[in-house]
Amino acid sequence: MTSETTTEKCVDIVKCNEKTDQTDIEYYNKAASYWENVTPTIDGMLGGFAQISHIDIEGSSKLLKLLFKDEDGPGKVRALDCGAGIGRITKHLLSKYFQTVDLVEQDEHFLVKAKEYLAGVSSVGNLYCAGLQNFKFPQNTYDVIWFQWVLGHLTDEHLVELLDRCKSALVTRGVIVVKENVTSSGKVEKDEEDSSVTRPPKLLKDLFDKANLYILKEFKQNKFPKDIYQVQMFVLRQKPSA
Numbered sequence: 001m002t003s004e005t006t007t008e009k010c011v012d013i014v015k016c017n018e019k020t021d022q023t024d025i026e027y028y029n030k031a032a033s034y035w036e037n038v039t040p041t042i043d044g045m046l047g048g049f050a051q052i053s054h055i056d057i058e059g060s061s062k063l064l065k066l067l068f069k070d071e072d073g074p075g076k077v078r079a080l081d082c083g084a085g086i087g088r089i090t091k092h093l094l095s096k097y098f099q100t101v102d103l104v105e106q107d108e109h110f111l112v113k114a115k116e117y118l119a120g121v122s123s124v125g126n127l128y129c130a131g132l133q134n135f136k137f138p139q140n141t142y143d144v145i146w147f148q149w150v151l152g153h154l155t156d157e158h159l160v161e162l163l164d165r166c167k168s169a170l171v172t173r174g175v176i177v178v179k180e181n182v183t184s185s186g187k188v189e190k191d192e193e194d195s196s197v198t199r200p201p202k203l204l205k206d207l208f209d210k211a212n213l214y215i216l217k218e219f220k221q222n223k224f225p226k227d228i229y230q231v232q233m234f235v236l237r238q239k240p241s242a
């Protein structure tokens with residue numbers, strides 16, 4: 001890892017250049033090229049659906065509040081926003097609840113924009129520039145690890161490895177949140193343009209299971225337009241025996 005500090009804000013972009021075995025493949029390289037050419041705005045992050053951002057944040061906020069009410073719920077010290085883009089979720093959701101929020105994002109131009117976009121947000125911690133398939137999570141650090149609209153960019157195999165790896169990054173009572181589009185066809189649907197897939201809920205659940213995670217809570221995001229994919233939220237924890 002190398003780090004470069006800017007003068008405008010005391011936040012570093014920590015670059016993780018190492019590519020682990022079998023991650024230098026067309027599936028990831030094509031996605032990286034796609035995102036390189038996306039404008040670093042909320043509309044860019046949401047594929048032209050900037051107008052749903054506030055509904056999305058409202059749904060996520062409800063979920064977090066529910067988790068915090070639980071006596072076995074996560075703490076509020078540190079969260080990680082995975083596939084963070086320009087930091088939309090960090091700014092409007094995670095920074096409202098956590099003392100510190102780190103971001104991990106593969107595209108450096110989004111992180112450069114994130115520094116500006118999050119300039120007034122004092123809780124911003126580290127900005128890691130890495131593909132999730134290669135990211136080495138800091139150990140025993142996070143109360144919540146948040147994955148949203150990014151896991152379709154990972155192959156099934158790397159998704160299981162990723163979820164398995166990130167368990168050790170959680171502190172006691174920590175949880176993983178996955179908020180993703182799901183298909184209603186029961187099939188995996190491919191997007192050749194951005195090199196991603198949308199999975200049916202059953203497959204996602206099988207992959208969670210393979211990563212030795214169980215579903216603590218599951219909710220559907222309400223109030224989204226009818227003509228887009230259904231969005232499902234999963235709160236995951238390590239299986240007691242694992």
Ligand SMILES: C[S@@+](CC[C@H](N)C(=O)[O-])C[C@H]1O[C@@H](n2cnc3c(N)ncnc32)[C@H](O)[C@@H]1O
Pocket residue numbers: 028031035045046047082083084085086087088089104105106107110130131132133148149150153154
């Ligand atoms: C649809 S945007 C969502 C951004 C953010 N999660 C949000 O909801 O505002 C997908 C983001 O995932 C990032 N991404 C794609 N593949 C990734 C990978 N393998 N590792 C980390 N980030 C990735 C893209 O660069 C982009 O910023």
